[in-house]
Structure formats: structure tokens, C-alpha cells
Amino acid sequence: MAMIGQPAPQWTAPAVVEGGNFKDLNLSDYKGKWVVMFFYPLDFTFVCPTEITQFRDSLPKFKELGASVLGVSVDSVHSHKRWIKDDLGELGYPLIGDITKRISRDYGVLMENAGIATRGTFIIDPEQNVQYAGIHNLNVGRDAAEILRVLTGLQSGELCGAGWKPGSKFVGK
Numbered sequence: 433m434a435m436i437g438q439p440a441p442q443w444t445a446p447a448v449v450e451g452g453n454f455k456d457l458n459l460s461d462y463k464g465k466w467v468v469m470f471f472y473p474l475d476f477t478f479v480c481p482t483e484i485t486q487f488r489d490s491l492p493k494f495k496e497l498g499a500s501v502l503g504v505s506v507d508s509v510h511s512h513k514r515w516i517k518d519d520l521g522e523l524g525y526p527l528i529g530d531i532t533k534r535i536s537r538d539y540g541v542l543m544e545n546a547g548i549a550t551r552g553t554f555i556i557d558p559e560q561n562v563q564y565a566g567i568h569n570l571n572v573g574r575d576a577a578e579i580l581r582v583l584t585g586l587q588s589g590e591l592c593g594a595g596w597k598p599g600s601k602f603v604g605k
Contacts, residue, residue, distance in 0.1 A: 433540035434565055440467075440556045441538035447502075447526035448512040457502075457526060459560065466499035466587070467556040468579055471541045471549040475507045475515040479573045483551075488523045490576040497583055499555075501525040506533050506548055541567055555583055 434441055444458045459467070470487065472480045487494075487501050494501050502525060505512075509529035516523060528535070530549070536542035541552035553574055555564035563586050566574075585592035591603035 434538070434554055434562045436562055436565060438562055440554065440560050440562050441535070442560075443535045443538065445504075445528045445530060445535060446509045447528040448509050448516060449526045450522065450524065452513050452517060454509050454513075455526070457528065459556075462500050462502075462556075463560055464558045466497065466558060466583065467502060467554075467560075468494060468499050468583065469502045469504060469539075469554045469556065470574065470579075471504045471536060471539065471552040473548045473550065473570055474505055475511045476519070479571065480505075481520060483573045483576075484520060484523065484527075486573075486576045487525065488520075490580060491524045493580050494583070497580070497587060499583055502528060504528040504530050504535055504549070506530050506536060506542075540565075553579060555579070555586060557586070 440459060442459050447455055447457045449455045472483060484503060507529060508531050512527040512529060530536050533542055536549040539552060541549045543550050550567055550570055551574060552567040554562055557563050564582050584598045585596060593603045
């Protein structure tokens with residue numbers, strides 16, 4: 433299970449990357465960069481495309497912060513490719529196929545009884561330690577703006593109070 437301040441579980445898995453191509457990726461490919469890795473239940477569902485496209489629309493902001501975005505579900509890369517082609521459009525970030533469910537299990541987001549991942553989000557620092565973990569119910573989508581806020585706060589190295597926004601004062605300053 434991925435724990436705050438601990439090394440992120442390492443993985444190697446196939447992904448759909450730009451242009452609909454398949455590529456094997458490793459978490460270690462991203463060493464030295466911030467990584468926002470989010471898990472979602474399944475392709476071709478109702479809430480998931482709202483999150484996936486919101487991450488796509490927010491991708492320039494993540495890139496400004498030096499962060500790579502990675503989406504993960506228990507679907508195959510073939511399912512991902514078809515969904516991107518038929519419904520989502522080009523994303524600009526990889527969708528990882530976790531058909532073995534190992535990555536989902538290692539990060540503690542696999543719902544064993546259902547065989548799918550719940551909505552988990554992890555921010556991994558350049559040294560590949562987990563600095564943020566958020567896991568919640570299948571019915572409620574994430575907000576990429578909140579993930580950007582947390583990433584910015586983590587990168588600041590400062591104390592960020594509740595409701596802190598980039599540009600606001602830090603606690604004790």
C-alpha cells in the first residue's frame with residue numbers, strides 16, 4: 433500500500449501514449465519529476481470521462497509545475513485505445529492498463545470484491561516518495577484544480593492552511 437513519505441510502489445505496465453501507440457512504462461521512467469497518478473474504475477463509464485478530460489484540460493498547468501500525469505485502470509490498453517479514439521480524443525498523457533490489478537493492489541485502491549480500482553490519486557515527488565494520497569467513493573469524481581492546489585502546496589515546502597491557494601500567505605509567514 434502506498435503510504436505518505438514512503439517510496440511509491442514501483443511498477444512496469446503497458447500504456448496508451450500519444451498517437452494511440454502502445455508503450456511499456458515504468459514508474460522509474462519518471463524519476464526526477466513530480467508525478468500525479470490517478471486511478472479510475474473502468475473505461476466507458478459515466479463519471480470517469482469527466483475526470484479524464486478535466487485532467488487533459490488542466491495538463492498545461494500540471495506541465496508548468498513540472499508534473500507528469502498518468503491515468504490507470506484495470507482495463508487493457510486495447511480498451512483504452514478504443515475509448516480514446518471513439519469518445520475521449522487525444523489526452524496528452526498515458527493511460528496505463530493494469531489488467532493484472534497489481535498496481536491497483538500495490539497502491540491500496542483495488543476493490544477486491546468488485547475487481548476494479550476505486551478513485552485514488554497519488555502525488556509522487558521527484559525522489560519517488562508518495563507525498564499525497566486521496567481515495568474516495570466511485571460515485572464522486574475528482575477535481576483536477578484541487579490536485580493542482582495540493583501539488584503547488586507540496587512544491588512550496590511551506591505550511592499551507594485549509595483553503596490555501598497559490599499566491600496566498602503561508603501559515604506563520
